[in-house]
Amino acid sequence: MSLATDAADQPTLYKRIRADIEKRILTGEWPPGHRIPFEHELVARYGCSRMTVNKALSELAQADLIERRRRAGSFVRRPQHQSAVLKIADIRAEIIALGRGYGYELIGRKLRTATAADRDRLGVKKAGKVVAINCRHSADNVPFAVEDRLIDLASVPDAATADFSREPPGSWLLHHVPWTEAEHTISAIVADDRTAEALDIAVGAPCLVIDRYTWRSARTITAVRLLYPGDSHRLVARFKGG
Amino acid sequence: MSLATDAADQPTLYKRIRADIEKRILTGEWPPGHRIPFEHELVARYGCSRMTVNKALSELAQADLIERRRRAGSFVRRPQHQSAVLKIADIRAEIIALGRGYGYELIGRKLRTATAADRDRLGVKKAGKVVAINCRHSADNVPFAVEDRLIDLASVPDAATADFSREPPGSWLLHHVPWTEAEHTISAIVADDRTAEALDIAVGAPCLVIDRYTWRSARTITAVRLLYPGDSHRLVARFKGG
DNA sequence: CACGATTATATGTCTAGACATATAAGTCAA
DNA sequence: TTGACTTATATGTCTAGACATATAATCGTG
Known part of the structure; x- marks a missing residue:
């Protein structure tokens, strides 16, 4: 399944955090290059532990939506490769x-x-x-x-x-x-x-x-x-x- | 970057676990449908906490290499959709x-x-x-x-x-x-x-x-x-x- | 001013627990 | 045999810490 999900059917917190951030990226509210809030800021905002926001951010990073840089923060990535991706197995x-x-x-x-x-x-x-x-x-x-x-x-x-x-x-x-x-x-x-x-x-x-x-x-x-x-x-x- | 990485340059444990499992899947040693070891078995094998193997398995699941089912276990997925996937943005x-x-x-x-x-x-x-x-x-x-x-x-x-x-x-x-x-x-x-x-x-x-x-x-x-x-x-x- | 050393800080990884929850499997009754 | 109920269990999520590590920023020195 894709990362794109409605915020409504998110029972779990980290998914909600991930969806919130994703939404802002995809609507352009946070354009490429924008620094998203630090983990500790998100911890404060959502009132959860760091591992929870870390999981959300890690998944966004794995999905290439954000780039994480030590000491610098997490940044919205440029939209995926423009070129084509094609898979045909057999x-x-x-x-x-x-x-x-x-x-x-x-x-x-x-x-x-x-x-x-x-x-x-x-x-x-x-x-x-x-x-x-x-x-x-x-x-x-x-x-x-x-x-x-x-x-x-x-x-x-x-x-x-x-x-x-x-x-x-x-x-x-x-x-x-x-x-x-x-x-x-x-x-x-x-x-x-x-x-x-x-x-x-x-x-x-x-x-x-x-x-x-x-x-x-x-x-x-x-x-x-x-x-x-x-x-x-x-x-x-x-x-x-x- | 792909998940495919050499085991050599894996300083961290969860990446090594992920790479180990991935290798067995990709070489066909664990074919589609094969149940990979339970988290508690991997915990025992690698001598680490469950969160560490969970992180490895979660990433493999996000990459669609395995499918995780509650109570049943984690299973190697069929090779990605046979059909074509194409992205052309603009x-x-x-x-x-x-x-x-x-x-x-x-x-x-x-x-x-x-x-x-x-x-x-x-x-x-x-x-x-x-x-x-x-x-x-x-x-x-x-x-x-x-x-x-x-x-x-x-x-x-x-x-x-x-x-x-x-x-x-x-x-x-x-x-x-x-x-x-x-x-x-x-x-x-x-x-x-x-x-x-x-x-x-x-x-x-x-x-x-x-x-x-x-x-x-x-x-x-x-x-x-x-x-x-x-x-x-x-x-x-x-x-x-x- | 340029450059190297130091420091502060955000992320990276990990632990040892906890409770939640979906569900396979077993149990029992109709 | 079949369906409903119960139970066991593997994953799902989360916490409150810890130490590691890369590096941006600062500070000093030549």
Whole structure:
């Protein structure tokens, strides 16, 4: 749940303190950079112990709404990063979560020494082995997305022998490479012949493109390009915040 | 900053406890649904007071890594929502953050009683007044996005008199309507004549579309459609997580 | 004035208790 | 078997302290 809650249903004091402060921040009454009252002032105002206001302030700090500086005080932070934050774990899971029938089809799989293009795409310098995978996901037997993936075997040696004819590589990786960072780039293209055929759409039809580059502690893991039919599939995102 | 930190630089005990648990979750040693040790067990294991382990567990709960249930215990949560989470605050701020010169141009503004199409788009039933705004954002004098927005005056009466010839409506709203929820839908289209001209691209060129629907406590505020040139602009998103 | 040492102070962490409260699990009766 | 009642228990919140620690501000000195 979000931090955004009505003050009415706050039985506990620290939540009320947190909500009070949050409200002032979010209405702009306390703009970014504003110093919020010291703990001892809040203790006096609310008539509680310091641990109680500390808990409220700590949560606001964890939520990045305020910044706490020793000896200086607590300050309202600038509104969250303007840029986009996107999370997409796994297409199979996404389709299943939509309540639709998941279908998967491996189109091609190649194990090769990384070409210059591969190295560039993965952002690695040394020449090593990679697996290139091409596959298609469908929902209720309608093409949902085509996937073009490169896995760096130096980071994920098991991928050389994994059976991607049954399990999609995204799901496989999710279970074999636990904690990763990723960068997504979303763009739009028009379908060329090959894409049009794979997605069963017309040549020149719009496609949504997601390029995802994944790594773990500075080690490249995989680069993947997903193509979705642009006029049918939709990436829905919901969030709370200013 | 993320919760993911090395155990080495943890001088404090609660952070070490939090990191220990987090590690087991993220490596899959404790899979989703697994019950993590009770507070009193952790108290015994780490030889500290309950408040210390409680702080560690509370932060993990706030970060949505675990779920805490009274009487039952604390459980590893399923990996975050499969679907997408996207945050885009404000195009002006986005362009400025990119270090590029921001340009804004109001193309059209109309105040009217909501048509059936308007009501449908805003998701309201009662007929009321709305403001329809059409404008263009540019970066370094190159078209960056065109915006087509509808504001519900029942929720934001001030929007009727706001001067959108200087300030983009997104920025204006951000400062006048503080705490909102939003839903984004990303898709792709090909440019029609009007869009092509506005974005200075060819007819039939791909466009990235972001439809955002914003509300606050069940009240509709605004619905906006943003069109970006699909092959030039890119929505970059970075995140941490499985 | 510039720079290093000192001090004051706000936050950071922690304790050893307390009582509240939701709820899983067990008990018992219909 | 099922439903209602009771109980045990893990978490939720809170207190009134304590000492640690980073650092803004002050003070002194060259």
